Amino acid sequence: SQQGEEDPQALSIQEGENATMNCSYKTSINNLQWYRQNSGRGLVHLILIRSNEREKHSGRLRVTLDTSKKSSSLLITASRAADTASYFCVRSGGSNYKLTFGKGTLLTVNP
Amino acid sequence: DAGVIQSPRHEVTEMGQEVTLRCKPISGHNSLFWYRQTMMRGLELLIYFNNNVPIDDSGMPEDRFSAKMPNASFSTLKIQPSEPRDSAVYFCASSPRQGANIQYFGAGTRLSVL
Numbered sequence: 478s479q480q481g482e483e484d485p486q487a488l489s490i491q492e493g494e495n496a497t498m499n500c501s502y503k504t505s506i507n508n509l510q511w512y513r514q515n516s517g518r519g520l521v522h523l524i525l526i527r528s529n530e531r532e533k534h535s536g537r538l539r540v541t542l543d544t545s546k547k548s549s550s551l552l553i554t555a556s557r558a559a560d561t562a563s564y565f566c567v568r569s570g571g572s573n574y575k576l577t578f579g580k581g582t583l584l585t586v587n588p
Numbered sequence: 589d590a591g592v593i594q595s596p597r598h599e600v601t602e603m604g605q606e607v608t609l610r611c612k613p614i615s616g617h618n619s620l621f622w623y624r625q626t627m628m629r630g631l632e633l634l635i636y637f638n639n640n641v642p643i644d645d646s647g648m649p650e651d652r653f654s655a656k657m658p659n660a661s662f663s664t665l666k667i668q669p670s671e672p673r674d675s676a677v678y679f680c681a682s683s684p685r686q687g688a689n690i691q692y693f694g695a696g697t698r699l700s701v702l
Contacts, residue, residue: 574619
């Protein structure tokens with residue numbers, strides 16, 4: 478199984494602060510994605526980082542990948558109340574279609 | 589683009605009844621996925637279609653579950669007979685091509701089996 482651990486399981490911060498979520502996995506990957514899920518909604522793709530990349534940016538998001546440690550992190554800068562959601566680290570490896578989802582980190586941004 | 593459309597959004601039924609969940613993928617996407625999400629098990633892939641053909645149904649829990657994709661714009665997931673342990677949120681997702689990896693999710697169907 479490629480399931481790994483997301484850390485922390487829950488994170489509560491104040492608006493304007495940065496939020497960092499981490500993810501570890503066990504087997505090799507082709508790429509790693511982060512998705513967001515607002516309460517009662519479907520998952521939304523945020524960013525994809527390939528196994529040969531180390532860092533990627535998209536707006537207020539910064540993702541890092543360390544394949545030697547089999548870990549990734551998602552940083553959200555200058556958080557907003559609207560960032561309140563669950564964030565999932567999603568691994569892709571082996572098959573060209575199967576994604577493996579973690580249990581997610583529940584981020585609460587307090588106004 | 590309307591995104592992936594699922595219906596119904598909520599379904600409450602009694603044990604033993606047949607349940608049919610529906611999905612319309614994004615136009616032009618040729619990969620379709622059905623997932624189940626529960627607190628205990630997280631998000632699980634049930635079945636994957638490519639070009640309307642089921643490729644991987646290893647996640648379908650048992651014979652009570654079946655899925656069809658009669659054409660590129662419609663898929664169904666059927667549970668017959670339903671059981672209380674089937675209560676979960678069921679998501680449909682589509683992807684523009686095999687291997688693209690990025691999946692676009694519908695809003696889900698929350699199923700409660702009493």
